[in-house]
Amino acid sequence: TSSKTWGKEAWKKIVVCIVSDGRAKINPRTRAVLAGLGVYQDGIAKQQVNGKDVTAHIYEYTTQIGMEVKGTQVILKPRPGMPVQLLFCLKEKNQKKINSHRWFFQAFGRVLDPNICVLLDAGTKPGGRSI
Numbered sequence: 001t002s003s004k005t006w007g008k009e010a011w012k013k014i015v016v017c018i019v020s021d022g023r024a025k026i027n028p029r030t031r032a033v034l035a036g037l038g039v040y041q042d043g044i045a046k047q048q049v050n051g052k053d054v055t056a057h058i059y060e061y062t063t064q065i066g067m068e069v070k071g072t073q074v075i076l077k078p079r080p081g082m083p084v085q086l087l088f089c090l091k092e093k094n095q096k097k098i099n100s101h102r103w104f105f106q107a108f109g110r111v112l113d114p115n116i117c118v119l120l121d122a123g124t125k126p127g128g129r130s131i
Contacts, residue, residue, distance in 0.1 A: 038086075
């Protein structure tokens with residue numbers, strides 16, 4: 001769609017990046033939601049490729065699935081009109097939050113060259129007018 005601030009096809013200027021800290025540590029419900037959104041495929045990630053350790057797994061998808069949270073239940077439903085670009089990085093090993101921030105800024109930030117970045121920790125739910 002169009003907005004005064006962002007211009008025509010504003011959705012193309014926004015990328016939601018999710019960095020998860022450790023493949024063995026990721027919550028199964030989180031994996032299920034990401035799979036439902038289309039940005040994760042279970043069973044594809046490997047610890048090694050051609051005898052070399054894998055550092056991270058990167059998935060990308062543009063979805064038109066919306067999320068609604070009711071208590072502890074997450075409801076996924078089609079959201080026609082405005083797509084959302086998702087970039088999901090699943091680090092192979094748990095290396096803590098600062099390492100995840102480094103991944104975001106040094107890897108994805110350099111490629112995406114964003115004007116604005118908003119960092120949210122897992123479990124944080126911004127208000128309707130927060131961003």
